[in-house]
Amino acid sequence: MVDFSDVQRAASVLDGVAHKTPVLTSKTANEKFGAQLYFKCENFQRAGAFKFRGAYFALSQLSEDQRTRGVLTYSSGNHAQALALAGKLFGVQIVVIMPSDAPALKVAATKGYGAEVILYDRDETSREALGSQISAERGLTVIPPYDHVDIVAGQGTVAKELIEKVGELDYLMVCAGGGGLLSGSSLSAKKVSPNCKVIGVEPEAGDDICRSFRSGQLETCHNPETIADGARTPSASELTFSIIKQNVFDMLSVTDSTLIACTKFYAERMKIIVEPTGCLSLAALWENQLDVAGKKVGVIISGGNVDLATLAEFWNS
């Protein structure tokens, strides 16, 4: 299992390697919600997303032998880039299995860091099955995007940093895909801000954790259609879900059109580029699903990797 002491170990390893990303505030946002919002900008993290934290920490925990043989992962993009970058820093060969419809920018960036990319068809193949096969053939260690204790511990450093900087929170809004960031955040929040309610947010089409949260067992989504490409994961894992069940206050889901509105708000008013998945946390507030009036609210922006042409299309629609 994984607990806050693992997050603390991860924070030590990441010190001086990962960016301590800025926390932005916005008078406009505060007035809109009648609350004090603190935006933790992981879009400014190395490789453009929080994923670098977990990826680097996971690689740091491998044996010399494992590092020499290499590492394999499957990812819709940000974990792939992050692991590719971490691999470059450690001198470890990384093999990435990516869906053939992953954003061009993410595929190019992953290759740019020196990783080998193997594309697969989302509708025909299970990435886990393909990953097991290739890793067995080549003797690679698999570091999946979220179903891994070191990944969860690494991602937990985001919330830890945010709360240590701005003080205890009433709410912490977290983007949820496979639940790595969400589970890690909830471990940190419980420890450094015990009264903070952690809220996970998914896209409506990919609301598997929302449904799992209600039913108490792991539910799945098959290839959800959403612009939040980082949250098109079929389900959480037993690991992340067990932490979420225990520490998360509620799960909410939002529409794609709200995500588009949030990309606009971030660009126009806060002058930052946020990818659709990174807008999930704000989107739940945007849809007035939560009364945060008078509260102190952390909003984790998970990443900023989005093709500008895609953004331009959103803004013209």
Place this chain on the structure above:
Amino acid sequence: MVDFSDVQRAASVLDGVAHKTPVLTSKTANEKFGAQLYFKCENFQRAGAFKFRGAYFALSQLSEDQRTRGVLTYSSGNHAQALALAGKLFGVQIVVIMPSDAPALKVAATKGYGAEVILYDRDETSREALGSQISAERGLTVIPPYDHVDIVAGQGTVAKELIEKVGELDYLMVCAGGGGLLSGSSLSAKKVSPNCKVIGVEPEAGDDICRSFRSGQLETCHNPETIADGARTPSASELTFSIIKQNVFDMLSVTDSTLIACTKFYAERMKIIVEPTGCLSLAALWENQLDVAGKKVGVIISGGNVDLATLAEFWNS
């Protein structure tokens, strides 16, 4: 006249009022130029640009009587918004004379802060003449966008903050319109980083300060055609030019297509929205006009107020 002690006074007044904007770094940019770049992000300043600093400080220096009567200014946009916001904070009525082709976002934001906006035709009227007439009629104090000692002192706090944060610099790249930011920056650099070469950058079509710098006397541009709308000023003022002549190392000019490339770079790689005028400082490096290899370089990003539709057009072109 104005000197660094005025910048220090401005910094005290602005403490706790203006944002101490973040300084970002980019591994990609450092590798591209073989240098260490420090981006001072005034696009995150209140009202979206450095202009708030000068505007607020200038208002703070008025007498009670002047504040009661109100203030007038003329501006292509960012100074107008900044003064309107500062006016709101001080409870001072602001009248703004704006060109009729100013970006819609800037006009709306200025009105949103409670200012009265009077539009004029750039091709038919001199804003200074119109400004004098209206201010005389209504007893308003004129606070122009750059030809004012308190404005220069306020803008000088940007470079002061940057250098105090990252240490002495070899070069400081500064966007130049009327020369308020540039002259203020040069005063600060001279004091807190005496060996730093300050470089002013203008759009090619509006290269009046470049030409003035070579000829030694104030040259003008009539309504230059450039997407850098904040640098469409006809000329520097005697005040700003005299400071620039004495303290600035060189003046460079760049093309609009380079400014577009820089808006893309900032969005894609650094995840920030920068308006075309705010890209001037980086654009001179982008055009390889300066050998900064191995050097420590400050890059002031002046602002981020740009219509998203305009950006989307740039990115599709």
